[in-house]
Amino acid sequence: MKLYISKTILGVFLLCSSFIFAQQLSQNQFKVKGNCNLCKERIETAAKKAGAKTAKYSVDSQILTVETEPDVSADNILKEVAKAGHDNEKFQADEATYQSLPACCHYERDSTLTAKEHPVRSKAENEFYVKGNCESCKARIEKAAKDAGADSAEWSAEKQSVTLNFNAQKTSADKILRKIAEVGHDNEKYKAEDQTYKNLPSCCLYDRETQFGEANPKVHIEEAKESGHDHAASNNHQEKSIEGVTVTASKASTSLNKKEAGLIFNIDKKELLKAACCNLSESFETNATVDVSFSNAVTGTKQLKMLGLDQKYTSLTKELLPEIRGLASAYGLNFIPGRWIESIQLTKGGSTVTNGYESITGQINTELLKHSEKPETSLNLFADFNGRTEANITSVSNIDDKWSQTFLLHGNGTFGDTDMNDDSFLDRPKGTQLNAAYLLNYNDLEKSGFGSHFGINFIKDERTAGQIGFDKKIPQALQSLYGVGIDISRFQVWNKTGYVFKGKPYQSLGWMNQYTFHQQDSFFGLRNYSGKQHTYYSNLIFESILGNTNHKYKAGASFMYDGYDENYLAGNFKRNEIVPGAFAEYTLTGLKYTLVAGARVDFHNLAGTQFTPRLNFKYDLTPQTILRLSAGRGFRTANIFAESQQYFASNRTAQILENGGNIYGLKPEIAWNYGASLQQEFKIFGRKSSIVADFFRTDFRDQVMVDLDRSPQLLTFYNLEGKSFANSFQTQWDLIPFKNFELRFAYKYYDVQADYLSGRRAVPFMAKHRGFVNAAYSTNKNDKGGFWSFDTTLNIVGKQRLPDTSSNPLEFQLPAYSPSYAVLNAQISRNFNQKIRAYLGGENLTSYSQSNAIVDFKNPFGNYFDGGMVYAPIMKANFYVGLDLTF
Incomplete structure (x- = not known):
């Protein structure tokens, strides 16, 4: 009994001791x-x-x-x-x-965590960090140190540091560094006056975008109020208030993700402010990767092209959920306002299998505004000189420490009759759009491991086009003027929920769900087209590791339902597509390489079982030289009417040459995509610069051909018999010649050919050669945070093959090739402070326009009328103004 009591007391003592120790x-x-x-x-x-x-x-x-x-x-x-x-x-x-x-x-340092005090680096005791650029800097820094009492001073450009020897009874490091700042050189304790820095010789203007912190924040409070030194040319900067000190870190507005195996470009919302960017179709005007076709002469639609192929071969997602597809193909780009966009991720080539099977040339994902360090409401007002106006209201706020919400409201209207080429047809449709969305976010990942995102969106879009004077309220059969009417209603609701396993931050489970309803009622002269689409999408993803984080994997299952009900002329086309699928993806990370290999299998009720493998590989030849390789397969079902509406405003008769398929009598489209790219970073003028060159080839095994060449009076659809391919080469050079000035040059070459029924031809409306130049400059910020920004973009478009119209009468024939042309856009903006911004811009300042945008426009109900032959701008120079207010 005594022994038991002794053991019990000893156990309690040890337990208490361990508890007390643990509490310490x-x-x-x-x-x-x-x-x-x-x-x-x-x-x-x-x-x-x-x-x-x-x-x-x-x-x-x-x-x-x-x-x-x-x-x-x-x-x-x-x-x-x-x-x-x-x-x-x-x-x-x-x-x-x-x-x-x-x-x-090599983790990303462009968004480095901000220090609460000076970032300490490994260095000698009497070594201090000092910014400089050349031998003149070296002489100036060393002289200033000696003037302040140093016995000797040795500055290293490579290490950006000065090594001092001094008598502590006569002077101090603080005094020496203050003197060095006075002559124009930022250091680890003091920042040079802006004017002193500007007065340095041009060879001495070091990069101030990556500032040292300060050992004593109190020393630097006044200097920190002036923030122009960190203002990058793109005006894309982040500011954080730390114990009364404002620290600014620059971040590129468009950057290529060095960590990813795929060729992924991140486009920040700051990049979108360089141009009018009223909607997603205008979000790529300052980006060379995507080509934007010009508005259709009658319907006003724009389309994106990537790797030399039409928009339908690129997966367009919102919040990583399917977005612009099906019946939304023609007008969906207009449904995402530019001011709603937080960022865009653009992937060239085959993207991850976790996002579906439809991506062939790449993926463009849009993230809506969801994040803000403090509650923020913004108002944007826009108007151009030809009757287009719009307003945007965005509000992001925190409900509590876990919940946040976003309200998004957009309205636009085009009210003026614009006819710059005097053909009696509107150069762009008139109409209105009302677009509203609400986002609700829950984030408790650190404690419970749960996070969730909910969204709802409603759109009502109405537009009228055609001849000036056409009255949409009067049936087309009762008036002689040619008209186009398009009314669209769209509703979406979605949810994304994720869970991170406790104690296993590398292991997570995510589930995405979305329902979309889309309805379009339209007419093109005497032709009617209407359709309804119901879509439900679900995607379940599990992510974990095999042993360690060098071996990651994802696995999951997806489900897609599309219900279509279309009417074109007297024909009704109904179908239900039901596609359950499963996928797996493995990521291997080595010292210099990353391999991502994935595959998915989908069981399509109309297209059969489809196997989709994809591979991305990245190898770091050096930290500044990156090689990427990719290969993958994709498939999709063509929505031939919705995707070809730009040709409905014509006399062409739609003709389907069926071959036994289950969708319009046609088989699904299947293609392989292969790519290679080389990314090289280096310094020029003492500043970071990069060159990216990439080549991609797309080979179709099956394709739904849209043939405009059989006859100018026919729009023929049929499955490919033979070969169809697209070769794409692009090289892009980004550089900063001097402070606050960014340049971007790009050249693109496309070779896109297909075997039509009449033989192999180049695909129409695709220029083989394209050039691109973008220049951006901004002034330093003043005491109130104000600055000027100047942006300009030049697009040079080579000749394009035009559809064969040789069987038309001579006056209604088009040349075999279009002429080359150039388009210049520019914008000037003024930030008066962090809350008020005004801008003025111009589009197509070269005023080049297509003279014969509509064939036989005088007789729109005749055999030769065609409004779909657009290869260049229709409108001449157009100017706009805008105002941004933040509350």
């Missing part, structure tokens, strides 16, 4: 930049070296969790982590240390 340990979490399993090991080792009892780092959440005794400083731990090469919430790694990390560990 404190647990903290810190944001730390990392990229792979090697980073994880390095960060945890550094933390333990600095005194942490335990250290666990999550690559996915970028969180380091440590347990420490009371006498261990968290600052010392984070300093040690920074010395090991990893930026964190208080300290930044030395650039040389970062560059020496293995390629797989």
Whole structure:
């Protein structure tokens, strides 16, 4: 009994001792930049070296969790982590240390965590960081140090640091660094006056976009109020208030993701402010990757083209959910207002299999406004000089620490009769659109592991086109003027819910669901077209690792239902597409490479079982030289009427040459896409520059041909018999010749051919050669945060093959090829402060326009009338003004 009591007392004592000891340990979490399993090991080792009892780092959440005794400083731990090469919430790694990390560990530094105090780098005791650029800088810095009492000073351009020897009784490092700042050189404690910096010789104008922090924030409060030094040419900057100090970090408005195996471009909302960007179709005017066709002469529609192929071969998603497809193909780009967009992710070539099977040339995903550090409401007003007006209201706010909401409202109207080529037809439709959306977000990933996003969207769009004076209220048969009427109603509701497993930040489960209803009622002269579409989409994705984060995998299942009911002339076309599917994807990350291999199988009730493999590979030849390879298969079902509405305003008779398929009597479209790209980063003029060259080839195994060549009076659809391919080559050079000035050059070559019934021909309306130049300049910000921005874009379009019209009478024939032309757009904007922005712009300032946009426009009900032969702008120079207000 005594022995039992003794053991019990001893056990209680040990338990209490361990409890008391445990209470003495404190647990903290810190944001730390990392990229792979090697980073994880390095960060945890550094933390333990600095005194942490335990250290666990999550690559996915970028969180380091440590347990420490009371006498261990968290600052010392984070300093040690920074010395090991990893930026964190208080300290930044030395650039040389970062560059020496293995390629797989090179995390993105363009959005580096902002330091609460000076980012400490590994250095000698008397070594201090000082910005400079050349030998003149070296002489100036060393002289200033000696003038301030240093016995000797040695500045290194490579290390961006000065090593000092001085007598502490006569002077101090603080005094020396202050003197160096006075002569124009930013350093780890003081920032040079803007005017002093500007007065330096041009060779000495170092890059101020990556500022050192400050060891003592109080020293630098006044200087920090002036933020023009960090203002990049794109005006895309992020500001954070830290203990009374404003620190600004620049971020490229368009960037190529170096971490991803695929060729993925991230387009920030700041890029969209460079042009009018009233909707998604205008969001790529300053981007060379996507080609935007010009408005149809009668319906006013625009289409995107990628890798030399039509928009229908690119997967267009919103919030990673299917968006512009089916009946929305012709006008869907108009349904996403530019001011609603938070960012765009553009993938060239085959995208991930987790997002579906329809992507052939790439994917364009649009993310709506959802994030804001503080409640923000914005009003945008826009008007051009030809009767187009629009207004946007966006509001993002937090309900509590877990819930946030976004209200989005858009309205536009085109009221003027614009006819610049005097053919009696409107150059663009008149009409109105009302577009409203509400987003609700829940985020509790850190505690419960749950996050959810809900959205609802309603659109009502009405437009009238055709001859001036046409009255939409009067039936077409009762009036002599030719008219087009298009009324669209669209409703969407969606939800995305995710769960991150507790203690396993690399393991998650996500479920996406969306319902879409789309209805269109329209007429084109005496031709009627109407349709209804019901779509339900569901996608379940599980993500985890195999052993460690160098081996990741995703697996899941999807379901797609499309119900179509179309009427064209006297024909009714109904079908239901039911597609359950399953997929898996594996990602292997090595020291210098990343491999993403995936496949999916889909069981289409009308197109049969479809197998879709895709592969993306990235290899870092050096940290600045990246090679990418890709290959993949995609398939889709063609919606021949909805996707060809630009040809309905004509005399052409639709003709389907059936071959036994289950969709309009046609088989589905199947294609393989192969690509290679090389990305090279380097410095020119002392600033970052990059060149990207890529080549892609698309080979169709099956394709639904849209033949405009059989006869000018026919619109013929049939399945490919033979070959159809598209070769695309693009090279792009981005550079910053001097402070606040960005240049982007691009050249594109397309070879797109297909075997039509009449033989192999180049695909019409596709220029073989295209040139692109974009220039952007901004002034420094003044004391109130105001600045000017100037943006201009030049597109040079080579000749294009036009459909064969040789059987028409001579006066109604088009040439075999269009002439080459150039289009210039420009915009000037003025930010008066962070809340008021005004802008003035011009489109097609070269005033080049297609003279014969409508064939036989004098006789719109005759045999030769055709409004679909558009290869160039219809409208001449057009000017616009706008105002942005933020509350």
